[in-house]
Amino acid sequence: MAHFKYKTRNPSGQLLEGVIDADTPQIAAQMLANRGLIPISIQPTLINTDVMEQFYRWQALRSLNLTDLILFSRQMYSLTKAGVPLIRSLRSLSESTRNKALTEALKNILKRLESGSSLSQAMMQQGKIFSPLYVSIINVGETTGGLDQAFAQLAYYLEREKETQSRIKSAFRYPSMVLSAIGIALMMVNIYVIPSFKSVFEKAHSDLPWQTELLITISDYSVAYWPHIGVGLIGLFWLVTSFINTPSGRLLWDRMLLRIPIIGSIVERATMERFSRSFAMILHSGVPLIQGIMMVSDAIGNTYVGSKLAKMRIGIEKGDSISRMARSTQLFPSLVLQMIMVGEETGNISDMLVEVADFYELEIDAELKNLATSIEPILIVIIGMMVLVLALGIFLPMWNLSSAMH
Incomplete structure (x- = not known):
């Protein structure tokens, strides 16, 4: 995912500047428009990544385990079943999730949802976190309108998988x-x-x-x-x-x-x-x-x-x-x-x-x-x-x- 430096104006005409992550300038513009901002300029930019920051990301990814995915799936099941909007649910979980790798993945998924992608398409870009099996079940849940049941099935499957791994x-x-x-x-x-x-x-x-x-x-x-x-x-x-x-x-x-x-x-x-x-x-x-x-x-x-x-x-x-x-x-x-x-x-x-x-x-x-x-x-x-x-x-x-x- 590339980084773009943008200049926009909000509905009151105030000039805003910042950096946004997106695949293309068009997607970045769409994401800004979804936030109610009027893009003025969008330019590619490079961000110097600290070596220690990269190490912490790698460590967070290594520490991600089935327990984190089970908890995420259970929470998403409860939120979607209760009728909470998807973007609101993911934003809430991204703020409360302890694992930094999962938090960053959820933030990237939110950005793609704001640009018009579906949940399964956004999850597919986070292949290190969500397996193709996980993404496919979510895709079926989106298609059939049973997203809450898809999360419930995934939570049950991951729980049984965790039990087997723990016994071994x-x-x-x-x-x-x-x-x-x-x-x-x-x-x-x-x-x-x-x-x-x-x-x-x-x-x-x-x-x-x-x-x-x-x-x-x-x-x-x-x-x-x-x-x-x-x-x-x-x-x-x-x-x-x-x-x-x-x-x-x-x-x-x-x-x-x-x-x-x-x-x-x-x-x-x-x-x-x-x-x-x-x-x-x-x-x-x-x-x-x-x-x-x-x-x-x-x-x-x-x-x-x-x-x-x-x-x-x-x-x-x-x-x-x-x-x-x-x-x-x-x-x-x-x-x-x-x-x-x-x-x-x-x-x-x-x-x-x-x-x-x-x-x-x-x-x-x-x-x-x-x-x-x-x-x-x-x-x-x-x-x-x-x-x-x-x-x-x-x-x-x-x-x-x-x-x-x-």
């Missing part, structure tokens, strides 16, 4: 903390513990077992080249992240996530739950089937699963049924396929998709409850191997020294 994060918190503790412990042993024992072993001038030699070699390398190791790890992280951000890299990464033991099945079920619930919401809102499949496949968060689901559109366009194309993806279990077939026969597939989403939600809950039971033996083996190597590497030569002294 809480389940992975314990193994993440354990693995982090193991990594920190290994680093401390390499830097501080092993060098202390090394000086003792050197004074004894005795042959050391291979376990001790291995630990000393790793410790010496870590102490001598820790800057290089740090730079190498940062470089490796940057390369992997850059590769994942490419289309082919993201596809490969998302496919690998589904094949990780224990974790892969949880990721797959969470992805399919998101697809089923969002697709049901799309169909219930009145979005065309083909458009809905493409929209949802891009919004489920896994490009590999999304690419398989996108193939459903090709088959449906050729005349195949949804259940047959769902079977061809090899993602849905037989029970889910039967529920989709029932939905096709009864003409109420959106309700059946909600049942499918509830089914996956129960499956996720069951797997998350068993996650700790499944991961604990693996963590115990890792910790046991670490303790065994340290014990053999440190205590074996000490035992040899004590026996030699006797």
Whole structure:
């Protein structure tokens, strides 16, 4: 969005000057006219943006989460249902919203509404805040005159999405903390513990077992080249992240996530739950089937699963049924396929998709409850191997020294 410096006169003839954000001078003039001002001149201008201001905007965007969008959707539902004008509702929320990124987005949406754009068109320009799925539901609500129900559906969908994310994060918190503790412990042993024992072993001038030699070699390398190791790890992280951000890299990464033991099945079920619930919401809102499949496949968060689901559109366009194309993806279990077939026969597939989403939600809950039971033996083996190597590497030569002294 460009910046324009303007000169206008108000109805009483007073000269006013300022800066306005718009895509074109014509839109800027329309926005000023909607405020009751008479434009005299509109010139493009540049605004020096402070580096710290850009950082704060980036930080605000990073801190934006589902809770902010849920609260916004709930508030918009209440205001639109009560008959409050749209511009007045958005202006009120832009003044009370805590997140600065959302506040700025709402102010930009207000400017576009004042220039004559629809709410969905204005939201579409705020792609970092509102997803295409969100914008499409709002568009349907505007078209059918049910904008309040559109916000209600979005709030309910986002609440269920937040619940699923919270359950998954809480389940992975314990193994993440354990693995982090193991990594920190290994680093401390390499830097501080092993060098202390090394000086003792050197004074004894005795042959050391291979376990001790291995630990000393790793410790010496870590102490001598820790800057290089740090730079190498940062470089490796940057390369992997850059590769994942490419289309082919993201596809490969998302496919690998589904094949990780224990974790892969949880990721797959969470992805399919998101697809089923969002697709049901799309169909219930009145979005065309083909458009809905493409929209949802891009919004489920896994490009590999999304690419398989996108193939459903090709088959449906050729005349195949949804259940047959769902079977061809090899993602849905037989029970889910039967529920989709029932939905096709009864003409109420959106309700059946909600049942499918509830089914996956129960499956996720069951797997998350068993996650700790499944991961604990693996963590115990890792910790046991670490303790065994340290014990053999440190205590074996000490035992040899004590026996030699006797």
